[in-house]
Structures are given as structure tokens and as C-alpha cells.
Amino acid sequence: MNPLRKTIVAGLATSLLLSPFLIYKERKSYQCSDCLSKKHVYQWYAGVWPEFAIPVSFQRTIEEKSRTLRDFAPVNHTHDWIFAQGSPYIWFGTSWAGCAIGRRGSMNDFAQRYEGSDNFREFIRRKQREGLDSKTVYQMLILPRTLKDNQMNDSKLLGYTKRSNELSEEYQHWNDLNAQ
Numbered sequence: 001m002n003p004l005r006k007t008i009v010a011g012l013a014t015s016l017l018l019s020p021f022l023i024y025k026e027r028k029s030y031q032c033s034d035c036l037s038k039k040h041v042y043q044w045y046a047g048v049w050p051e052f053a054i055p056v057s058f059q060r061t062i063e064e065k066s067r068t069l070r071d072f073a074p075v076n077h078t079h080d081w082i083f084a085q086g087s088p089y090i091w092f093g094t095s096w097a098g099c100a101i102g103r104r105g106s107m108n109d110f111a112q113r114y115e116g117s118d119n120f121r122e123f124i125r126r127k128q129r130e131g132l133d134s135k136t137v138y139q140m141l142i143l144p145r146t147l148k149d150n151q152m153n154d155s156k157l158l159g160y161t162k163r164s165n166e167l168s169e170e171y172q173h174w175n176d177l178n179a180q
């Protein structure tokens with residue numbers, strides 16, 4: 001083999017050996033701060049995450065519509081996507097290899113219950129029949145997980161926080177009674 005050919009063969013062999021690490025799929029996740037829906041953007045890259053990489057595929061986007069969006073967000077709602085997390089997957093997209101964290105999901109406990117529990121949604125629907133205003137429910141769902149310093153004096157936010165805590169407590173009792 002002449003030296004040039006040797007170099008090329010060695011180069012190809014090295015890239016082949018390293019390809020599980022140098023070709024990776026990245027997932028970037030976002031959450032809408034106004035309806036809690038999620039969006040995942042997938043794209044293949046060649047390079048070393050996160051310093052150097054070239055996209056080698058188109059983006060594929062998958063949207064997960066939240067209950068909050070379906071049940072309470074206004075019809076003309078436009079998403080406000082906030083970066084939550086990004087992860088590369090090496091070994092041809094099968095193996096998780098670290099992550100870059102944005103604001104993560106910032107769902108409050110009330111919203112986590114609403115998104116995750118049929119029972120809780122039933123309880124809220126019952127409260128709505130008894131007069132709980134759907135605008136109020138929506139505001140409670142999109143409350144930040146923790147209030148920032150400058151939000152601590154916002155009487156509206158404090159009111160929604162208090163109301164959502166009361167409802168969560170009432171739900172616990174209601175659930176306990178139903179379970180008996």
C-alpha cells in the first residue's frame with residue numbers, strides 16, 4: 001500500500017470506529033409557559049456535542065398538547081416556547097449522553113396534578129359546575145412553580161396560589177372519601 005492510501009484507510013477506519021460517538025441525535029425540549037404543552041425537536045448531527053457539530057438531517061418536531069391547552073387556553077392561543085432541556089444520543093441515537101438544562105419544565109403542583117390525574121380533572125370539573133370560574137383555573141394552571149421575588153407582592157398571583165393550594169387540599173379530602 002502506498003503511504004497516501006494507508007492514510008486514507010487509517011482515516012476511514014478511525015471514523016468508522018468513532019462514528020457511534022461522532023454521529024448523534026439531539027433532542028431539544030421546550031415547554032410553552034402559557035399552556036404547558038411540550039415540543040421536542042430532533043435532529044442528527046456530526047461532531048462533538050455541544051462544542052462542534054454540523055446538522056446532517058432536517059429537524060423533526062413532535063408536539064405534545066397539554067390538557068391545559070385543550071381545556072382552558074384561549075382559542076387564539078399562541079405558544080411561548082421556553083427551552084427546557086437538550087440531550088445528545090450517541091450510538092446511533094440509542095444512548096443518552098448528557099444534557100443541557102434550560103429552565104426545565106416549570107409546572108406547579110396544581111398543574112402537574114391536572115395534567116397527570118383523571119381523578120383530579122374530574123374534581124375540577126365538579127368544582128366548575130359548582131361555580132369555579134374557568135379563567136381562574138387557567139390562571140392557577142399556568143402559575144410559575146415558585147414565585148420570584150418581584151412576584152411576591154403581586155396580589156393576583158398570591159390569590160391564585162392560595163386558591164390552588166386550597167383546591168388541592170379539598171381534593172385530597174374528596175379523594176380520600178371516594179376511596180373509602
Ligand SMILES: [Zn+2]
Pocket residue numbers: 032033034035036037069077078079080
Ligand atoms: Zn402554548
